[in-house]
Amino acid sequence: MKLNLLLLAATLMVACASTEEPKKGPGENPENQLGTLREAYKNDFYIGAALNSRQISESNTEQAALIASQFNSVTAENVMKSSQIHPSEDVFNFDIPDKLAALAAKHDMAFHGHTLVWHSQLSSFINDITDSTKMANALKAHIEAVAGRYSGKVYSWDVVNEAVEGDGSLRKSVFLNTMGEDYLSFAFKTAADVDPNAFLYYNDYSMTGAQKRAGVIKMVKKIQASGAKIDGIGMQGHWGLEYPSIQEIETSIEQYAALGLKVAITELDIDVLPNPDGVSGADISQSAELKAEYNPYVDGLPDDIAEKQAKRYADLFALFLKHKDKIDRVTFWGVNDGESWKNNFPVNGRTNYPLLFDRDNKKKKAFEAIMALKN
Numbered sequence: 001m002k003l004n005l006l007l008l009a010a011t012l013m014v015a016c017a018s019t020e021e022p023k024k025g026p027g028e029n030p031e032n033q034l035g036t037l038r039e040a041y042k043n044d045f046y047i048g049a050a051l052n053s054r055q056i057s058e059s060n061t062e063q064a065a066l067i068a069s070q071f072n073s074v075t076a077e078n079v080m081k082s083s084q085i086h087p088s089e090d091v092f093n094f095d096i097p098d099k100l101a102a103l104a105a106k107h108d109m110a111f112h113g114h115t116l117v118w119h120s121q122l123s124s125f126i127n128d129i130t131d132s133t134k135m136a137n138a139l140k141a142h143i144e145a146v147a148g149r150y151s152g153k154v155y156s157w158d159v160v161n162e163a164v165e166g167d168g169s170l171r172k173s174v175f176l177n178t179m180g181e182d183y184l185s186f187a188f189k190t191a192a193d194v195d196p197n198a199f200l201y202y203n204d205y206s207m208t209g210a211q212k213r214a215g216v217i218k219m220v221k222k223i224q225a226s227g228a229k230i231d232g233i234g235m236q237g238h239w240g241l242e243y244p245s246i247q248e249i250e251t252s253i254e255q256y257a258a259l260g261l262k263v264a265i266t267e268l269d270i271d272v273l274p275n276p277d278g279v280s281g282a283d284i285s286q287s288a289e290l291k292a293e294y295n296p297y298v299d300g301l302p303d304d305i306a307e308k309q310a311k312r313y314a315d316l317f318a319l320f321l322k323h324k325d326k327i328d329r330v331t332f333w334g335v336n337d338g339e340s341w342k343n344n345f346p347v348n349g350r351t352n353y354p355l356l357f358d359r360d361n362k363k364k365k366a367f368e369a370i371m372a373l374k375n
């Protein structure tokens, strides 16, 4: 009798233990069978996504659940850029950014701010400034208002975006033209005063080119020498199936990290379409005419290209894992292929497939390949 009771107790204990930790058996929960990115990579680096206004509003509940389960960092794709959040001197559009801050807190995500000082999507009232003191005051007022509002909520900021040209020289932006290169340390100092706990990044595209890399490193050293706080380098990952090489990306991660900074892969998407000659990187002022040869997969992504893309993503993530001590975050520039900006850049009106989820938010081979590295 006693033995039977003991057996019963033991069986119950086993049963309880197994309800506490359900094994993900095949078919049990098809949606999560593969696991999630944020869970799989939680000890390595943040896995982020850039969200558009609709996604921030969580109006599509199925997609909202996908975002919450897969990502543990978020960035606004557009709504925190100067022309949108601060279109004229006394006008601020904080509604959607506030929603993003709340979404990040609700789902325990690192909220990354993009971006405080950028020559593109810049409010015209700042773009029109021609005087150094006025520019300094405008930048200060902008950073105080925007970074100030999200102080304590933002994990990190892209303080300056795209200040360096491909040849390594400083971009002749309205900031450089008015204030000279002091605008760089001024922006970082101001951001650090406003939000001392946020990690402050310099972010740019084509960060693997040797000349540009040398220019960025030189610029960062000057910012550091000025006494300003800079914490990280964001490498926008607007890359292709073949470019840049893993070797170039690795050298760049190592050289940026050698500055004593964190590295983030900030805007990852892998373009699968042929592009017009001379177009690479992500200069949003570039655009090329739509021709059929640039848009070959209007009826769907062929299997062999999907596999090639999966292999490319696997190679990249294997590299990121190798350097996880240097990498703080990997953010995809969007959630699904249908809503990706790459359908319209650098050629407008194409059918592109750069991300991990397809037009129905279903996982692609690329997703499986990234997860397979952790299984």
Ligand code: XIL
Residues within 6 Å of the ligand: 077, 078, 161, 205, 236, 267, 282, 284, 341
């Ligand atoms: C892009 C957005 O994805 C588009 O929706 C918008 O029309 C243009 O800007 N580098 C950046 C991002 O830092 O802010 C850009 O985002 C892509 C290139």
